[in-house]
Amino acid sequence: MAASALYNELVAAEVWEALGLATEPRTVTPGRRPVMEIAGVPHELIRWTDRRSDQIAACLEDLEHEYVTAVDDKGELKFLPVVSERARAKLNGMAARKTRLPKQKTRPLAQLRKEWKDSAIRTSKVAVDVINSLQYWWNQPNVTWKALCATTCGHENIKYQTLISEPGQGHRLKDGTPVCTGAPSGAKVVASVPNGTRTWSDCGNTSSAGTFGFRFFPDSDGNYEGKEDLHQVGGGYGGHYWYAHTHNADHLGGDGGRMAINGLWTLGQDLGWARVLVHLPDTGAQTRQAKYHVINTDSKSPARSVQQRAGRWVSLGAFHFTGRRAVMLSNVTDDGTADEDIAWGSVAFQPLPGKPKNVVVAMGDSYSSGEGASEGDRDYYPETNYRSKLDDNARNACHRSTQAWSRQATMPGASKSIGQLDDSLDPSMDYHLIACSGARTYNVLPEDVDDSDLSKGESHYGEEPQMDKGYLDQNTTLVTISIGGNDSRFSKIIQQCLKSIGNGSCQGGTFDDKDSSINLRDQPFTGRPLETAVPGLMNQVVRTDITPVLREIHKRVQNAKIVLMGYPPLISEKGSCLNTGFSGMAIGLSEASAAWLDDTADTLSAEMQGAADDAKASGINVWFSNPKKDFAGKGVCGDPEQIHGLVKTLVKSDDPLKDWPLINQYGLSAQSFHPKIGGARLYANALERTMTGMGLYPSEYGYSCPARPSGGR
Structure with a gap:
């Protein structure tokens, strides 16, 4: 993703955090990036509230005419017949002062709201029912009020009206289970909904140390098709997460594609060194190529791929932050054919005292992944030991094991093994096991290898x-x-x-x-x-x-x-x-x-x-x-x-x-x-x-x- 796009995501996040508002893009010029406006407010009403700029523009036009036609006592033009940029700036300031209304006495907010509403109904040309709906404020995008609700809205029909009590809230049998505890020790967790949001799960209201928001991209008609692909579940850490489907450029994804969705977590406090972890729910998370971008760090490789079937907290690594701490995840993946789910759950920032003493990466084939080093299925990470009865392409047999030799080994001078330090999130260890059973050299090499004599890197098990x-x-x-x-x-x-x-x-x-x-x-x-x-x-x-x-x-x-x-x-x-x-x-x-x-x-x-x-x-x-x-x-x-x-x-x-x-x-x-x-x-x-x-x-x-x-x- 381009740096400008990431910058826009951060600016939008700051607005959401400061004002508690959501934004949505509006295409002004086809082919150029859209402008961001407050979600749910009609553009006509936004233009109506901006009458001050129209008044200034009208006054400026009059002043410019006076400027180019002004004459001295001899009847000669005082100024050049063209308004320079410097002169226009001064005239604009004069226009602003001339059109500024005198200060009025302080009035109660309720009175101001009534006056604004009455004025909008009289002069904005926006439908009255739309203006009336704005008295009910919302802070999430893609929300509208249904007209004629009395005749068009649905109504509850109680199945058991007598003798038998109505069934209570259902309970999940297998998947989508909320996880209410177990965040990394000392971590600052940013949830997928605002702080205090009711989740309707056993976790109660969410607790979030930052903000989260989405960005969507319009199609040629100004519609946001990606919104139709976004769903939410009352599971995952804290009782809420979102999910959609992965898309590549050939399947309406790609940078700015109409099915592309970018989610951004932003932490509202300063950190130096920190471990970044993402929580992956037990359903609605299937992609093997979720690419998390850790923003504003000095790492030369801040984008980290995760296999999302993990169903637990997974570390992206330890990072030294140099600016606003944020993580971005897009549903755009190289293998995205709209067949696999991708989830946005919670992100944790765990403060560290400094750079970990050991930053270890275990790569390679089956002998490094830990193939065979498992009592049956017991010791394999489940996302690397998966096979679907419905889709053979979803198989992952990388067989990464908790008993792999790189985890059993002990660093010189250490009292615990690498695996023990990793499992306890010890601040001295940052460990990643990415080896995969069956890998060949070209499954290790990058796809864009710069040596023409080498085989290009290829994916393995997705x-x-x-x-x-x-x-x-x-x-x-x-x-x-x-x-x-x-x-x-x-x-x-x-x-x-x-x-x-x-x-x-x-x-x-x-x-x-x-x-x-x-x-x-x-x-x-x-x-x-x-x-x-x-x-x-x-x-x-x-x-x-x-x-x-x-x-x-x-x-x-x-x-x-x-x-x-x-x-x-x-x-x-x-x-x-x-x-x-x-x-x-x-x-x-x-x-x-x-x-x-x-x-x-x-x-x-x-x-x-x-x-x-x-x-x-x-x-x-x-x-x-x-x-x-x-x-x-x-x-x-x-x-x-x-x-x-x-x-x-x-x-x-x-x-x-x-x-x-x-x-x-x-x-x-x-x-x-x-x-x-x-x-x-x-x-x-x-x-x-x-x-x-x-x-x-x-x-x-x-x-x-x-x-x-x-x-x-």
């Missing part, structure tokens, strides 16, 4: 590319990422190996997994044996794609350290628990195939180390963390087994037909061949070991991380 989510900025201190496993086609390779028959190695199978998103760069390996195709792909494609990812991250977080996390050896004990088939499944893994898979994992680790070295040589602060020794003997079939083998218990968003296409008939969960919760802990050990020597904290914090003994965790 979410924006990870760098486009907005969580990387100059305040970030640490970025963790695992990436390259899906680019190397490990899932397909494992499936081919499980289908192998006999004791031979699957390395003789044929590589035929093309990726249309990488500009045919995998074509030289198509049709070749896995034994040569996979190492070649890792060296010539995967490695060369990981380095630019690190480079693009560094562009956004030049003050941060980056940890590229490797992958563990998947199979232990020669895959003995997999090589006999199991549970009646005609699949298995030979010893030779298990050995080749582990060798291939080592090959990928070497290429990832090479990608990190390439990036470091160009001045990027990146470290490669290899978890191989942490998982020694603990892969699939290991003791204790810390990586899932074949998992047949499905979670809500699993789709075996898509996740395991070569062996889909066996109904496997995506958790298969991913670290368990204990495996994520082993990953956390590797991260902690790597962080020991990184020098994470600058001198401004007065802390130096002590070196650990060699071999320590």
Whole structure:
């Protein structure tokens, strides 16, 4: 959105806050931005109240005529025959003084209102019933009074008139439940309606520390079609929220589109550093691309994307405010086809004593998101474990877990894990987990990548590319990422190996997994044996794609350290628990195939180390963390087994037909061949070991991380 548009939103918000009025735009000149007028008041009546300017204009015209015709004693013109701007300004002041009525005695407000009303009826040419309706003041837009109510308004018809009492207020069975408590500690909450508004829910009247308002955009006929798409529900935090549908430019959205709706929350007090959180209701909030613009901060990335199915408070991050504190959310999204809801609930501003010591962003694929690190559905964030029976496109299987290794790890010198600090909204931690199961390098890269040799960023499970989510900025201190496993086609390779028959190695199978998103760069390996195709792909494609990812991250977080996390050896004990088939499944893994898979994992680790070295040589602060020794003997079939083998218990968003296409008939969960919760802990050990020597904290914090003994965790 243009800076001028944001400025207009802020100006309108100040008017709403100061006067308690709502405004609505009116198109004066087609193709230009509309002017803002008080909502619900006819334009003709506004012009009638502005008679003073007409009087001044008429007087000014007379004075200008006198000016250009004035003569001296000799009959010659005193002035030039053209009125200069300077002369006109002086004449305008004279006209204002000449037309100013003398001061009158103070009269009661009720008397003034009666006189104004009588005068308007006599002289404004506005319908009498419209003027009469204005005695009932409202402060919300899009409100009108119905004419001839006695004959046209509806009337209540009591169903049970005798013997049986009328049914009381209903209760929601499932969704739209109001949330009356649980705001972040010490936060200033701005609600979606004015302070003190009755919500008709268990929450009673709203409590708001600021203001909220909408802006709509007219169509070519001056109508505001977006208003027809706006609804409200007595749920969410405080018992009220609004919702509409998402629209992109092709579906009447876009900047200034007639279905576009901008909502603005403004806090009515000063703050320096603050954490900004948004509350997402349990229904009417579906979009995976809600883009919240945090206004008047020094962040170089103030727009943050949120998956709205969360049904809880979600942090946009910690910000240093430099002006009026506000947040704007539009229903315009890149994927908006009017099929998904977007909600405007409450926003919380939680004051912080200063910049958080740790600003951590966890990116990447399934091994970073926490795929498998969940007891069934329990530990997955629900918005990342969703599948609709009615719309398969609404599926989100990013499987971000509360037990992901970046959350289990503890920062050097800290007494609690990153996850514990994040969950408690500790002022020293600002953490964001945006990794997504199944992601490839182009699901991390931005859509508008400036390198023509790179694949453009693509959405995944409906979410924006990870760098486009907005969580990387100059305040970030640490970025963790695992990436390259899906680019190397490990899932397909494992499936081919499980289908192998006999004791031979699957390395003789044929590589035929093309990726249309990488500009045919995998074509030289198509049709070749896995034994040569996979190492070649890792060296010539995967490695060369990981380095630019690190480079693009560094562009956004030049003050941060980056940890590229490797992958563990998947199979232990020669895959003995997999090589006999199991549970009646005609699949298995030979010893030779298990050995080749582990060798291939080592090959990928070497290429990832090479990608990190390439990036470091160009001045990027990146470290490669290899978890191989942490998982020694603990892969699939290991003791204790810390990586899932074949998992047949499905979670809500699993789709075996898509996740395991070569062996889909066996109904496997995506958790298969991913670290368990204990495996994520082993990953956390590797991260902690790597962080020991990184020098994470600058001198401004007065802390130096002590070196650990060699071999320590």
